[in-house]
Amino acid sequence: MSRKLLVVEDDTITSSYLVQSLREQGYTVDIAEDGREALYLASDGAYDLVVLDRMLPGLDGLSVLKALRAARIETPVLLLSALSTLDERVKGLKAGGDDYMVKPFAVSELLARIEVLLRRRSAGPEAETKLRCGDLEMDLIARKVSRAGKAVELQPREFALLEYLMRHQGQLVTRTMLLEAVWDYHFDPQTNVIDVHISRLRQRVDKGFQQSLIHTIRGAGYRLAAEG
Amino acid sequence: MAIRPQSATLQIARALIPLSLVVTLVPFGVLYYDLSKQHEREVATEVGGELSMLKSVYEQEGPAAVEEMIRGRLRNSASGRMLYLFEDGYRYRVAGNLTTWPAAASGFAWEVVPLSRSTFTEPEIMGASATELPGRYRLLVAVPRDEWGIPTATILKGAILAFVIALALTIVTGFRVSHFLRRHMSSIVETAEDILGGDMSRRVKVSYLPVEFSVVSASLNAMLSRIEDSMTTMRAVTDSIAHDFRSSLTRLGARLEMASGGKGGEQELRTAMRDAASEVDSMLHILNSLLEIARAEAGVSGDQMVDMDLATLITDVGDLYVPVAEESGLHLNVHAAEPIQVRAHPELLAQAIANLIDNAIKYSPRGSAIELRASLGPLGPLIEVSDRGPGIPAEARERVIHRFVRLDAARKSPGSGLGLSLVAAVAKLHGAFLKLHDNLPGLTAVIQFVAKPRRKPPLSFLFRRTVER
Numbered sequence: 001m002s003r004k005l006l007v008v009e010d011d012t013i014t015s016s017y018l019v020q021s022l023r024e025q026g027y028t029v030d031i032a033e034d035g036r037e038a039l040y041l042a043s044d045g046a047y048d049l050v051v052l053d054r055m056l057p058g059l060d061g062l063s064v065l066k067a068l069r070a071a072r073i074e075t076p077v078l079l080l081s082a083l084s085t086l087d088e089r090v091k092g093l094k095a096g097g098d099d100y101m102v103k104p105f106a107v108s109e110l111l112a113r114i115e116v117l118l119r120r121r122s123a124g125p126e127a128e129t130k131l132r133c134g135d136l137e138m139d140l141i142a143r144k145v146s147r148a149g150k151a152v153e154l155q156p157r158e159f160a161l162l163e164y165l166m167r168h169q170g171q172l173v174t175r176t177m178l179l180e181a182v183w184d185y186h187f188d189p190q191t192n193v194i195d196v197h198i199s200r201l202r203q204r205v206d207k208g209f210q211q212s213l214i215h216t217i218r219g220a221g222y223r224l225a226a227e228g
Numbered sequence: 229m230a231i232r233p234q235s236a237t238l239q240i241a242r243a244l245i246p247l248s249l250v251v252t253l254v255p256f257g258v259l260y261y262d263l264s265k266q267h268e269r270e271v272a273t274e275v276g277g278e279l280s281m282l283k284s285v286y287e288q289e290g291p292a293a294v295e296e297m298i299r300g301r302l303r304n305s306a307s308g309r310m311l312y313l314f315e316d317g318y319r320y321r322v323a324g325n326l327t328t329w330p331a332a333a334s335g336f337a338w339e340v341v342p343l344s345r346s347t348f349t350e351p352e353i354m355g356a357s358a359t360e361l362p363g364r365y366r367l368l369v370a371v372p373r374d375e376w377g378i379p380t381a382t383i384l385k386g387a388i389l390a391f392v393i394a395l396a397l398t399i400v401t402g403f404r405v406s407h408f409l410r411r412h413m414s415s416i417v418e419t420a421e422d423i424l425g426g427d428m429s430r431r432v433k434v435s436y437l438p439v440e441f442s443v444v445s446a447s448l449n450a451m452l453s454r455i456e457d458s459m460t461t462m463r464a465v466t467d468s469i470a471h472d473f474r475s476s477l478t479r480l481g482a483r484l485e486m487a488s489g490g491k492g493g494e495q496e497l498r499t500a501m502r503d504a505a506s507e508v509d510s511m512l513h514i515l516n517s518l519l520e521i522a523r524a525e526a527g528v529s530g531d532q533m534v535d536m537d538l539a540t541l542i543t544d545v546g547d548l549y550v551p552v553a554e555e556s557g558l559h560l561n562v563h564a565a566e567p568i569q570v571r572a573h574p575e576l577l578a579q580a581i582a583n584l585i586d587n588a589i590k591y592s593p594r595g596s597a598i599e600l601r602a603s604l605g606p607l608g609p610l611i612e613v614s615d616r617g618p619g620i621p622a623e624a625r626e627r628v629i630h631r632f633v634r635l636d637a638a639r640k641s642p643g644s645g646l647g648l649s650l651v652a653a654v655a656k657l658h659g660a661f662l663k664l665h666d667n668l669p670g671l672t673a674v675i676q677f678v679a680k681p682r683r684k685p686p687l688s689f690l691f692r693r694t695v696e697r
Contacts, residue, residue, distance in 0.1 A: 104512050157547060183548055187579040188516055189586065196552045219505075 035059025134226030317364030
């Protein structure tokens, strides 16, 4: 079953590029070029996700979002904006946005975030107490990790990092996403801070095992998966 | 409230006219009241004397003598300003030049009442005294108020004259005040016009102005300096962006051109494209850094500043960087002994510290240590990042804080040359400053918070309302 996405973006070059990338990923994509059209298309709730630019002719992105939420349409919305201040980010999320990306952005990052939002929706909100990936097990209550029955000692941050990867296993997770989720920093460090932390985590989790679970996706980020 | 523009002259005059009216008319009013009371008393005494004289004539010589006396006085005009009414028991006028008795009572000491001289004339206000005489006769003596001798016309003339003079002075004052305002405003206006004309360096001359104006002008000058500052900065940024991006774009263009024109295979094309993508990445990185600096320099709204603990902050950032340092064969030691409260923007401050650590890691020799410390200095809280790298020569320390400045020695290592300017901008945003010291050897970067008193413009007591918002 193919997922249906709505891309709301008034810049035709950006939108056609986005749409092409999304179609390559197997999504069905519709385009709206202004706020009114977006509201019209999205108001039946038939989309799995809306990628919404904030600056739009007619009705601006935030108003579209507020109108949708007021109409109890809970389709996940990923906001795109050239406005990068923390204020704007908070404003966007408060209005009911599920994620916020600042332009210019890397398409791989956008794809990764879309994937996370779609999975989150299908996963449902029920609380889990144990996460599992292959022979790696994480007990969220006892805060213990074991691989093939052997305990793996982790620092609190390493635990948080692994937890995020496990919750999104099989998905591409970018460095920015990790920095945001685990450290709650929204800036772009100059050195590859995240790479170092991942390589430490790898030492604890993958070292001495035949099969690696943490995979590097070149030029994009990481993926935790039992195979491939 | 709609405010229509009006000249200051008119407004000042309008405000002063009621004042001058009060100032001139009240004294004249008081004067008039006192004088009229005094004259009334004199007249009353005079009338009382006449009445008692006539009464004693009546008692000694009877009604006919009184009648004769009144007639005689009226005939010879010897009565002066006095008017009489002498009636018998039948209320018939025996003598006198008044027509009707003014009151029910036949005797009264002093009344001010309307009385008529004849049936055909309008009654006039008069002061009168009356007495009842034996044999049911009665006698009244009166003086019209007009003849009491109150100098009404003189007082009125004086009042009008005083008012006219006050009015004239008011208008002159209005003109002088507005001229004064205009004269002192003109230096502000001229400055503004010069600036409109493009000369951003012009400032209002403060020294010649009265205190109230110099406060305004000083504030204006400070504002102008701030604007000029940001314009200069903006120009510098634009230039730097243009320079950096132009060279990046040129490289990018050349690479793409070579790839498309060359006869290389797919492998070669892929390499060229990957190079191009990484060039774009680095441009994006620079752009993001610039935006962050701009954002820090533009300031953040107060509600984003929170009370936070520096020790916790550097522990968190240290936590992020300790493994990174170890990866480069360095030790990052975090010293956060005691909680230190500051009001700050946690994210920006974290980023500034991260930048300092990034730099330290970049320039430290293998095996050395980097110290990250938060402490309370004599000036206020401070954050220090010290390394054992080559340091920065004293004369270059000021310069490296500017955007895109990278010392020649550092040209080969990666970086945009924006790290320290972001730190400086973030420090400024917090009312702190960035200072670079020699670590003998190495570099110590200090973000020094200054415990500042509440910010008030100079002489703010003159403008309390604008300050206490």
